[in-house]
Amino acid sequence: MRWAEALDGAVAPTLTRTQIEAMLAGLSEALEAVVLGTAELTVARDAASVLVAANYRDAVAVSRSVVVICHDLVADICPTTAGPNYERIRDRAVLTAAEFAAGFTAALRTAALAEQEATLVATLAAAQEAEAKRQLSEARFAAVFAGASVGIGTIDVTGKVLDANLAMAEMLGLPVELMPGRAVDELLGPANIGYAFAELQRLLSGASDRFRLETEHLRPDGAITTIDLSMSAVRDSAGQVRFLIGVAVDITERKQLADRLWHDANHDSLTGLPNRTLFFDRLANASPPIGVCYLDLDGFKEINDVWGHTVGDKVLRVVGERLRAAVGPVDGLVARLGGDEFIVLIEKCTGAGKLAEVSGWLSQALVEAMEVEGHLVTVAASIGTVFLDDVPTAPDQLMHAADTAMYRNKAAQTMRESRFRQRK
Known part of the structure; x- marks a missing residue:
């Protein structure tokens, strides 16, 4: 199989x-x-x-x-x-x-979060039991602490590191033997003092009992590590904070994989342009006024029929590159809806005149013939435009209006070509 x-x-x-x-x-x-x-x-x-x-x-x-x-x-x-x-x-x-x-x-x-939560619960249980038996030092050096694959560290009420395991030290890019006794802010450095440090201060003051967050850590060697950090306060029988315990997981690779998968799910695999899903997401959150240019390539079916889909796919890639370059001056979003249909979103569009100018840029970008697989290929586009003062509450209506405008453009172009042939 x-x-x-x-x-x-x-x-x-x-x-x-x-x-x-x-x-x-x-x-x-x-x-x-x-x-x-x-x-x-x-x-x-x-x-x-x-x-x-x-x-x-x-x-x-x-x-x-x-x-x-x-x-x-x-x-x-x-x-x-x-x-x-x-x-x-x-x-x-x-x-x-x-x-x-x-x-x-x-x-x-x-699955990863479930494993992390189980580790944190086990570590806290071991530490609290040790505290009840006045065996804090044994708790810090328990097997779950030293041999864990996740980073574990303890901090006293003054903000100094009591101990850290090797996994924590490697995650932060620091020598494990240099961490005990040093202040957390000194170890992290100015570049990493932020929200996580503020939450740590709340724990030390007794204002909160625990927190969890994802944070990016700049290591001394210049590498950036994404860390999933959980920290909890361990209290004595009187309710006073005795020390803090933190569990950290290096999720750098998982975060990179998630980012790559998000990109693949929201971009057209052929042209690399944003796809329909990402376009509508950007449209829903666009800054008005907005302008939309809806493009349908003219004669693309004949390219596929004459030279095959391999040439057709390469033509679509070139078209995507040219359209993206054409809207550069207004920072427009170019997306491929599928087939030979493209759409352009212009945020903070200054007016219908500006939108017409952008439409002209798009048309001009396709004028020059492109050489693909030894063939000189020319492709044009019918373009429909819609200008709106506000973001539409019903995107389907916007798409229908743009589609209708595009087909009016296509019909007008066909009529002009017909009259030109008659005059000849």
């Missing part, structure tokens, strides 16, 4: 090879139904959760699975790219892969 072979090396020790193949066979059927449109996209998220539950937690597991969905699964459904449903199946597969990746990230985070 190709998926099982692709996941070789992304170890799932709780399952045998037979069990893995049986699990993946079921997931493949579910994902195929999503790609075909007979199942909801949420099924892809559920499939990713099953994979994480089976202990596939390495980033390579999701990257290889995305390749299987976007390549192997599409090839099984559409053996040839010339089929009438190929583009629809391919686009649906990209959406399925994005949902799968998002589900994988969510499930991975849930």
